Amino acid sequence: MAYDPNNIFAKILRGEIPCNKVYEDEHALAFHDINPQAPVHVLVIPKGEYVSMADFTASAPEELVVGFMRAVGKTAETLGLVEPGYRTLANAGANAHQEVPHLHIHIFGGKPLGPMLDRQFSN
Secondary structure (H helix, E strand, C coil), rough: CCCCCHHHHHHCCCCCCCCCCCEECCCCCEECCCCCCCCEEEEEEEEEEEEEEEEHHHHHHHHHHHHHHHHHHHHHHHHHCCCCCCCCCCCCCCCHHCCCCCCCCCCCCEECCCCCCCHHCCC
């Protein structure tokens, strides 16, 4: 999947579309998902044109990779999710149902979340 500079997250980063910001630094922006799947559902995106985690870890400068991962942790802390617990998820590609071609990590929390995948596929 190629990076589309007109994707919604690129537009949010450029300030063309507003967001409900939770956290921002020089490496990342975190904001509430407009279609939450849990009581707390926030997206964290890196500041740069990266489609997936594979693309990001192969192409981004080391300081951006480290800064982005720290921003995920700081966002969870800002949201008060560290003690009760939370889930992170990054979809990559069609099989994972990635809807926006910009790397983003979902942070879910605010309630017990249950198993992550359908149990019919576990051994």
